[in-house]
Amino acid sequence: MHYEESGKKLPVRQFDVVVAGAGTAGVVAAVAAARTGAKIALVEVKGYPGGVVVEGGTALHSFYNLWKGFPGVEKRQVVRGIAQEIVDRLAEREGTSGHAEMLKGYDYDSVCTAIDTELYKLVAFEMLEEAGVHIFMNTMLTGAVTDGSQIQAVTVESRSGREAFFAPAFVDCTGYGDLAAHAGAEFTEPNDYAVANSIGVGGVSMEKYHEFLTAHGTVTEYSEGRRSGKDGRIVRLSGHLMPSEFTAGAGAIGMAVVTTTVHDDYFMFIKLNFQMPTSPTNRDEATKAELELRRRQVKAVELFRKHVPGCEKAFIARTSPSLCIRRGRLITCDYDISLDDVLEGRHFDDDVMAYGFHDCAPSLQIKDGGTYGIPLASLRVTGIDNLLVAGMMITADHDAHMSTRNTVCCMGQGQAVGTAAALCAKLGCATRDLPYPQLRTALQRGGVYFEK
Numbered sequence: 008m009h010y011e012e013s014g015k016k017l018p019v020r021q022f023d024v025v026v027a028g029a030g031t032a033g034v035v036a037a038v039a040a041a042r043t044g045a046k047i048a049l050v051e052v053k054g055y056p057g058g059v060v061v062e063g064g065t066a067l068h069s070f071y072n073l074w075k076g077f078p079g080v081e082k083r084q085v086v087r088g089i090a091q092e093i094v095d096r097l098a099e100r101e102g103t104s105g106h107a108e109m110l111k112g113y114d115y116d117s118v119c120t121a122i123d124t125e126l127y128k129l130v131a132f133e134m135l136e137e138a139g140v141h142i143f144m145n146t147m148l149t150g151a152v153t154d155g156s157q158i159q160a161v162t163v164e165s166r167s168g169r170e171a172f173f174a175p176a177f178v179d180c181t182g183y184g185d186l187a188a189h190a191g192a193e194f195t196e197p198n199d200y201a202v203a204n205s206i207g208v209g210g211v212s213m214e215k216y217h218e219f220l221t222a223h224g225t226v227t228e229y230s231e232g233r234r235s236g237k238d239g240r241i242v243r244l245s246g247h248l249m250p251s252e253f254t255a256g257a258g259a260i261g262m263a264v265v266t267t268t269v270h271d272d273y274f275m276f277i278k279l280n281f282q283m284p285t286s287p288t289n290r291d292e293a294t295k296a297e298l299e300l301r302r303r304q305v306k307a308v309e310l311f312r313k314h315v316p317g318c319e320k321a322f323i324a325r326t327s328p329s330l331c332i333r334r335g336r337l338i339t340c341d342y343d344i345s346l347d348d349v350l351e352g353r354h355f356d357d358d359v360m361a362y363g364f365h366d367c368a369p370s371l372q373i374k375d376g377g378t379y380g381i382p383l384a385s386l387r388v389t390g391i392d393n394l395l396v397a398g399m400m401i402t403a404d405h406d407a408h409m410s411t412r413n414t415v416c417c418m419g420q421g422q423a424v425g426t427a428a429a430l431c432a433k434l435g436c437a438t439r440d441l442p443y444p445q446l447r448t449a450l451q452r453g454g455v456y457f458e459k
C-alpha cells in the first residue's frame with residue numbers, strides 16, 4: 008500500500024557549494040570550501056559536528072608514515088593542512104594526546120593521536136563558524152533535484168520545515184552516501200563490516216589496567232603522551248586479556264579492548280561490534296542492532312568490573328547516539344583505488360593528498376613505509392557532473408578500504424573535495440573539467456602534502 012504525498016512549494020536558498028554531512032570528512036570539506044570565499048551550506052542531521060571520529064574510533068590513524076616499522080625510513084608527517092589544525096586547536100584545550108609515539112605495537116601505527124571526543128565537537132563547530140560556513144544542524148538531507156547528469160538542488164528537512172538548497176556544486180560526506188543515492192549515482196551495499204557502538208568508560212585506572220596486562224605478559228599496544236595536562240602518561244593500551252572468562256565474554260559481545268584516553272580514570276573508546284544480516288541502510292535491521300549494541304555495552308562494563316583490577320567501579324560515561332558504520336553505500340566513482348595501488352605506494356597525475364597508513368599493518372602495509380596518492384578521480388561520482396564524495400563511501404576492495412576509510416585519510420579527502428567543489432563553483436565548470444594545476448596550487452596553499 009502507498010500513500011501519495013501532495014506536492015509542496017519549498018522555500019529556496021542559494022549557495023555556491025552544499026556539503027552534506029558534518030562528520031570526519033564533511034567538517035574539513037566545508038572549512039576548506041569556505042576559506043576560498045565561497046558561500047557554503049553544511050547540512051548535518053545530528054546536533055554537532057564530528058561524525059564517526061567522535062563516536063566510533065580509537066585514535067586518529069594516521070598523520071604519519073609507518074616509519075617505526077622500517078629501520079632507516081624517515082619519519083614524515085603525511086597529512087597536514089586543516090586536519091592538523093584541528094589537532095592544534097584540540098591541543099590548546101588539552102583535548103589531545105598529541106602525536107604520541109607508539110612504544111609497543113608500532114609495526115601497526117607509529118603514532119597514537121588520541122582525542123577528547125566532546126572537545127572535538129566544539130573545536131570543529133568553532134572552526135566552521137570562523138570560516139563563515141552556513142551551518143544547518145539537526146537538518147537531514149532528504150532528496151536531490153536533478154536535471155540529467157546535473158544536481159540542481161537538494162531538499163533538506165528540519166523542525167523549521169522542508170527547504171530546497173540550490174548550488175552549482177555538491178559534496179557528499181554523509182558516510183552513507185545519501186546525497187549520491189538520491190541523485191541517482193550507481194552504488195552497491197557490500198555489508199562487509201560489523202557495525203558498532205563504542206562507549207567511554209569512567210571510573211577506571213589506566214595504570215592498574217596496564218599493570219594487569221603486564222602481569223599476564225599480554226601488552227600488545229602501548230603509547231605515552233599528554234593526559235590530564237601532563238606528558239608521559241599512558242594514552243593508548245591494548246593486550247590479550249586473561250582470564251579466559253573475560254576473553255570469552257569479550258568475544259561473545261564483539262568487544263575490542265584497545266583503548267585510548269586523554270584523561271585520567273577514563274577509557275575514551277571501548278568498541279562493541281555486531282554483524283548485521285543486511286546493510287545498515289535497512290532501518291528495521293538497524294533498529295534491532297541499536298538495541299543489541301546497548302545490551303552489549305552493559306555486559307562490557309560488567310566484564311571490566313568483574314575481571315580487571317582498577318575497573319571495579321567502571322561505568323558508562325558516553326555512548327554514541329546511534330550505531331556507527333564502517334561502510335554503508337559504496338559509491339561508484341571514476342577511479343577505484345586498488346589494494347595494489349595502496350601497497351605499492353602508487354601516485355597519480357591528479358593526486359589530491361598522500362596517505363601512509365593501513366589498518367592491517369604489519370600484514371598489509373605500504374611499500375617501504377612510504378605513501379600512496381588519493382586521485383581526484385576516486386572522489387568524482389560517475390555519471391554526475393557536479394558531485395564529489397569523501398570518506399568511507401569510496402574504495403570497493405575491502406582490504407584497500409581498510410586504508411582509505413581511516414579518519415585522517417577521510418579528513419584529507421574532505422579538504423580536497425571542499426577545495427575542488429568551491430573552485431568548480433567559482434569557475435562555473437563540471438568536476439571533470441576542473442583544471443588540475445589550479446586545484447593542486449590551492450591545496451598546496453592549504454598545507455596539503457603530496458610526497459611519495
Ligand SMILES: Cc1cc2nc3c(=O)[nH]c(=O)nc-3n(C[C@H](O)[C@H](O)[C@H](O)COP(=O)(O)OP(=O)(O)OC[C@H]3O[C@@H](n4cnc5c(N)ncnc54)[C@H](O)[C@@H]3O)c2cc1C
Nearest residue numbers: 028030031032052058059063064065068148182398399414
Ligand atoms: C567503530 C569504529 C571504529 C573505528 N576506529 C577507527 C580508528 O581507531 N581510527 C581511525 O582512523 N578510523 C577508525 N574508524 C574509521 C573512521 O572512523 C571512519 O571511516 C570515518 O570517521 C568516516 O568518516 P566519514 O566522514 O566518511 O563519515 P562520518 O564521520 O560518519 O560522517 C558522516 C556525517 O554525515 C551525517 N549524515 C549522514 N546522513 C545524513 C543526511 N542524510 N543528512 C545530513 N547529515 C547526514 C552523519 O550524522 C555524520 O555526521 C572506525 C570506524 C568505526 C565505525
